[in-house]
Amino acid sequence: MSDSRLGLTVTHRRYVPYSHAHYAGNLVDGAYALGLFGDVATEVCIRTDGDEGLFASYSDVQFRGPVRAGDVVEVTATVTRVGTRSRTVDFVCRVVCRGRPERGGSAAEVVDPPVVAVTATGTVVVPPADR
Template sequence: MSDPRQGLTVTHRRYVPYGHAHYAGDLVDGAYVLAMFGDVATEVCIRTDGDEGLFASYSDVQFRAPVRAGDVLEATATVTRVGTRSRTLDFEARVVCRGRPDKGPSAAEALAEPIVVVTATGTVVVPPAGA
């Protein structure tokens, strides 16, 4: 029998401010997306177990495309396995809007096709039921 928590998906969106650019070309470090994954994992734990839980580990992280200041990122976590106290989550971060400085200093556009920038698999742990 499948656990009803399996398959739960939570999504957050966030604008990437220029203050987070650390590299030429307004590039943002990968840790920014991993922090978003932590936030979305916290909401998953709250929804599934009524507790913020703790992030235990990543078993895989793939940086697939650059993140730039001015992007709007969408981070999604999906519960793929439910253990006694652990939950395995698949993560995906996508750029859904991107700045277009070639068209003007504040120009931007919503992308017709989001750009997958980071994928990951991680494990969170929650307190025992009833604790």
């Protein structure tokens, strides 16, 4: 019998403000995406278990492309394993829109196909079901 929570996918989108740029070229540090993974993991836990849960660990994080101020990123979490109290979740952060300041102060474009910027696998834990 398959667990109905397997395969649950939650997606958030977020504009990356210029206040988060830390490096030349308006690059944003990788921790920005990890913070977004925490946000989307919280919604996963609420949907699967009725609790915000806690992020326990990452077993893999890959920084595959840049995230820049002025981007719009899409962060997706998919439940890949359900244990008694733990859930394994795969995460992807994609750049779906990118600012183009060289074309003008507010110029931007849709990135098609989206650029995969960060991937990760993490474990979240939730309280016992009988509480």
